[in-house]
Amino acid sequence: xxxxxxxxxxxxxxxxxxxxxxxxxxxxxxxxxxxxxxxxxxxxxxxxxxxxxxxxxxxxxxxxxxxxxxxxxxxxxxxxxxxxxxxxxxxxxxxxxxxxxxxxxxxxxxxxxxxxxxxxxxxxxxxxxxxxxxxxxxxxxxxxxxxxxxxxxxxxxxxxxxxxxxxxxxxxxxxxxxxxxxxxxxxxxxxxxxxxxxxxxxxxxxxxxxxxxxxxxxxxxxxxxxxxxxxxxxxxxxxxxxxxxxxxxxxxxxxxxxxxxxxxxxxxxxxxxxxxxxxxxxxxxxxxxxxxxxxxxxxxxxxxxxxxxxxxxxxxxxxxxxxxxxxx
Ligand code: DGY
Numbered sequence: 001x002x003x004x005x006x007x008x009x010x011x012x013x014x015x016x017x018x019x020x021x022x023x024x025x026x027x028x029x030x031x032x033x034x035x036x037x038x039x040x041x042x043x044x045x046x047x048x049x050x051x052x053x054x055x056x057x058x059x060x061x062x063x064x065x066x067x068x069x070x071x072x073x074x075x076x077x078x079x080x081x082x083x084x085x086x087x088x089x090x091x092x093x094x095x096x097x098x099x100x101x102x103x104x105x106x107x108x109x110x111x112x113x114x115x116x117x118x119x120x121x122x123x124x125x126x127x128x129x130x131x132x133x134x135x136x137x138x139x140x141x142x143x144x145x146x147x148x149x150x151x152x153x154x155x156x157x158x159x160x161x162x163x164x165x166x167x168x169x170x171x172x173x174x175x176x177x178x179x180x181x182x183x184x185x186x187x188x189x190x191x192x193x194x195x196x197x198x199x200x201x202x203x204x205x206x207x208x209x210x211x212x213x214x215x216x217x218x219x220x221x222x223x224x225x226x227x228x229x230x231x232x233x234x235x236x237x238x239x240x241x242x243x244x245x246x247x248x249x250x251x252x253x254x255x256x257x258x259x260x261x262x263x264x265x266x267x268x269x270x271x272x273x274x275x276x277x278x279x280x281x282x283x284x285x286x287x288x289x290x291x292x293x294x295x296x297x298x299x300x301x302x303x304x305x306x307x308x309x310x311x312x313x314x315x316x317x318x319x320x321x322x323x324x325x326x327x328x
Contacts, residue, residue: 006314007071009049011037011058014078015296018303025311026051043067051310055079056290057272062089074319076309078302080104080293081243083216087323098309098319102160103301104293108241109164111292112211115239115265116153116169120209121145124286146208146235146262149173154207156200156223157214157242158184165211166192179203204231209239216243217328226251230260237263241292244269253278256285267292 005027010019013034022028029049031037036057037045046052046060046068054060055078065086075090075097087097118124122145129135129143153169155162158180166176176194183189183196197203200223204210210232214220224238224247232238238261240247249270255261256279263284269275279285293302309319 006050008051008053009045010053012055014303015299017300021307046072051076053078053306056084058084060085062086065089065093074313076306078306081215082323087328097323098321100302100305101321103305104298105160105164107295107298108161108292109168112165112239112241113168116209119237119263119265119286120148125283151208152177152206154203154210156212162213166194177203177207201231204228209237212240212242212246214242214246216245220246222248229255232261234260235262239265241267249276256282
C-alpha cells in the first residue's frame with residue numbers, strides 16, 4: 001500500500017467538509033447522488049475499492065461480498081448500526097468492518113426524549129389541529145395527555161444511548177427501569193437510580209413508557225413479539241429510535257389499533273420506508289423518518305470517525321472502531 005493512495009469509494013453524498021477531507025487524504029470516489037447505489041453499482045464498487053464507505057440502506061450481504069475484489073480490505077461504515085452488513089462473512093473473507101459509535105449517542109438520546117415527551121402529551125395531534133385549521137381555542141377537556149413525571153420508563157438496551165436516555169429521563173422525573181444482556185456496574189446503576197430487570201417480560205408488564213435502544217441483531221429480531229406486546233399495560237407507550245426490526249410492527253399496529261397500547265413514537269420501521277399503513281392512520285402515533293441522529297454536528301463527527309478508521313488502517317493499524325465477533 002505504501003506510496004499509493006487507497007481507493008476509497010463512498011456510496012452516498014456526505015457533508016462537504018467530509019468529502020473534501022476524504023479527497024485530500026485518499027483516492028476518493030464520491031457520490032453525486034443522495035440516493036442509494038443499486039446492487040449492481042455496489043458490486044462494481046466492491047470490485048474496485050480498497051475501502052468501501054457504505055451507509056445504512058446499502059445491503060452488503062454474502063452474495064455481494066463474494067463478488068468483492070481481493071483488494072477490498074475495509075468496509076468503513078458511515079453510521080453506528082451495521083445490521084445491513086454481513087460482518088461475519090466479511091471477517092471470514094479478511095475484510096475488516098468499522099462503524100461510527102459514540103458520536104450519535106447524545107443526538108439520538110435527545111430525539112428519544114423528544115418522543116417520550118411528545119407522545120403522551122399528544123404534540124402531533126395538537127399541531128395537526130392548527131395546521132388543518134381545526135383549532136377553535138383553548139378548552140379544559142381538549143387534548144388531554146398523560147403526565148410524564150413519576151411514570152416508569154423501561155429502557156430496553158442500556159448501552160451508550162440507553163444510558164444517555166436514562167440521564168435525560170431522570171431530569172423529567174421518570175423512574176428508570178432497564179433490561180440489558182448484562183447488568184450495569186453497581187456505580188452506574190446507582191448514578192442513574194436505575195432498576196435492573198433480568199426478565200424482560202416482567203419489566204414490560206410494569207412500565208408506562210418503553211424506549212427501545214437495543215441494536216438489531218439475530219437475537220433482538222422481534223424481541224418485542226406479539227406475545228410480549230400483550231404483556232404491556234394498555235396505558236403504555238412505546239418509543240423506538242433504534243431499529244424497527246426489534247418490534248413486530250404488524251403486532252404493534254394491531255395492539256395500538258385495538259387499544260392494547262396507548263401510543264407510540266417511532267423513528268424506525270421494520271421495513272425501512274415501507275411503513276405499515278395502519279400506523280399512519282392512528283392518532284396516538286407519532287412517526288418520524290429515521291432522523292434520530294440527523295444533526296449537522298453529528299454527521300460531521302461521523303465523517304471524522306470514518307476518516308480516522310480509514311487513516312489508521314492505511315497506516316497499517318487496526319481501525320479503532322472495527323466490529324469484532326463478540327459484537328455480532
Ligand atoms: C446509525 O448510524 O445506525 C443510525 O441509525 C443513523 O441514524
